[in-house]
Amino acid sequence: MFNFAKLFGKGPFSGLQAHMHKVEGCIAKLQEIFDLFFEGKHEEIEAKALALSDEEHEADIIKNEIRNNLSKSYFLSVDRSQLLDIIHLQDSIADQAEDVAQFLVMRRLKAPATLEKLLRDSVNKNIDAFWDVVKIINKLDALEEASFGGVEAEKVRTLTSQIAFKEHEADVIKGAFLKELFNIADDLSTAEFYLWNYHIEHINKISHLSEKLAMRIDTLVAIKS
Numbered sequence: 001m002f003n004f005a006k007l008f009g010k011g012p013f014s015g016l017q018a019h020m021h022k023v024e025g026c027i028a029k030l031q032e033i034f035d036l037f038f039e040g041k042h043e044e045i046e047a048k049a050l051a052l053s054d055e056e057h058e059a060d061i062i063k064n065e066i067r068n069n070l071s072k073s074y075f076l077s078v079d080r081s082q083l084l085d086i087i088h089l090q091d092s093i094a095d096q097a098e099d100v101a102q103f104l105v106m107r108r109l110k111a112p113a114t115l116e117k118l119l120r121d122s123v124n125k126n127i128d129a130f131w132d133v134v135k136i137i138n139k140l141d142a143l144e145e146a147s148f149g150g151v152e153a154e155k156v157r158t159l160t161s162q163i164a165f166k167e168h169e170a171d172v173i174k175g176a177f178l179k180e181l182f183n184i185a186d187d188l189s190t191a192e193f194y195l196w197n198y199h200i201e202h203i204n205k206i207s208h209l210s211e212k213l214a215m216r217i218d219t220l221v222a223i224k225s
Contacts, residue, residue: 013140015066016086020137022059023090026052026097027130027206033101034123038116042108049101056098063091082220089213090137093130096205103198107191112184115196118177122203125173129166129207132159133214140217148224156221160214163207170207174200 029052036044066087070080111119136159139152146152177200185193 019062020090023094025055026094030097031127046105049105052101053098056094059094063087086216093209096202100202114180122173125170126203126206129163129210132163133210136214136217148221153221160218163211163214167207167211170204174204
């Protein structure tokens, strides 16, 4: 059981950052899983996926601890609903990572040659967008100290724009992947076609959720500044 007082002892954002740290672990392990996948080391993927699920479970514990103990009377510099919205988005990213990992375990797939580069590009772009939103979450304390204005607020706006562009790039890659997937559909089994469609959709949600999370923080900054 996580100690709520410890989570929020340094301010209202400490709990969010503790939770995001666990989400980071999920995404880092997902990257490792795809590294194993591209190297053809399928026998090692299941153990890594189990470790990712453990990390996601720990994130859930922190999320639930925050939800159950974040009293409306507790002094916070931002609205309780805003904090809960942020942690919900963070948790959704961890869920996406776990879902993709579990589907890679369910069936051993090998990316067709014409899809492999697009898949690599999609994974890298989506995860890159995520690491940018981590930077924003890590700036929350500095933002609060700066009364949500000044240089720190400008850094958040810059990062938010950067994430939005990366999400757009991820969408372009996804479109190219789906186009090629349909081009080679006759060479794939129904299950393979479904799984590749599933993977690209769910991988792409990582950048989509990262952009949405960044936008939430950007809106918070605009309201508070």
